[in-house]
Amino acid sequence: MPEIIPPEYWQRRTTLALARNLLGKFLVRANGEARMITEVEAYDGESDLASHARAGRTRRTAVMYGPGGTWYVYLCYGVHEMLNLVVGPKDWPAAVLIRGVEGCHGPGRVTRALGIDRQLNGTKSHPAFGLWLEDRGVKVPRRLVHATPRIGVDYAGPVWAKKPWRFYFDPAELPAAARKRAATANSSRPARRAKRAAGS
Template sequence: MRLPKTYFTNDVLEIAPDLLGKRLVRVFEDGCRKEYVITETEAYRGEEDSACHASKGRTARTEMMYQEGGVVYVYLIYGMYWLLNIVTGANEHPQAVLIRGLQEINGPGRVGRQLQLDKSFYGEDITQSSRIWIENGVEPVSYTAAERVGIDYAGEVWINKLWRFVLDD
């Protein structure tokens, strides 16, 4: 039931809405296993996307975004929240899906905190990991596409892209 590597090699604009309703599985250090339904995602697509970290080019921080889909890209914001992104697409084409919400957990910072993410997740292969992966879930699902959040710096073209996807109730 775990999603295979080939799933994540598709384009981010296919994967981001398709992840809605799927189950994110997390096995914590104490062995406790929890499953969460993915309820909100956001797509970031390539160096041309001014809201994408890769728009600044390849750096130590963004290196993972240039890998073939199926690996975790985490980064720290405000010095306290690790945000979970899943790299998608082909090697050398940086794109990722930000997991913005899980059932009863709204906001990417809260998601990272609930999942107890840290820098050690950077580069983790989500298709082989023993501590975090994604499985098929409830299908089919309906969703709403909306503007991405917190990217005022990106410019009108990128602000107005409907690349945030929210699972309908």
């Protein structure tokens, strides 16, 4: 039932729709850890003054110009690794920042919790690289998805700083069936690992 989402899925338009689609999907690591995405932020095109791509194509932003389904990981404030998924077709610089997963809020905390760093920058969302996305059957109803301005982008000026491109939802508000699916998906693999570890 868990379905690995191929990188190509993220290569279409539009950035905002793909950002919302990311909610309820699972970030999965090679060690079996899986976390449901609950909060994201979209960065779309060079005209978006909050985006790193506002500076155009540079060594740092080159990955954003690549095809969707690629990880963009960078160091923020010299301290925090930030995980983004590049979205959209090749040559359109856009990315979605993973700001939160179930039980873990804050982009810097998400990467720390999952052991993600810049080594993954430029790799695809695919098991071959140790970090990928799965659809585990959790559908997030539209009415549960909230949109607000993005966090920490005042430098972008009033127009772009106010774009309501941060999306999040509360897993506790999911319908019972979806909540159960999310809980099962979250616990199954780690539980098996825990048992193995305890037995050995």
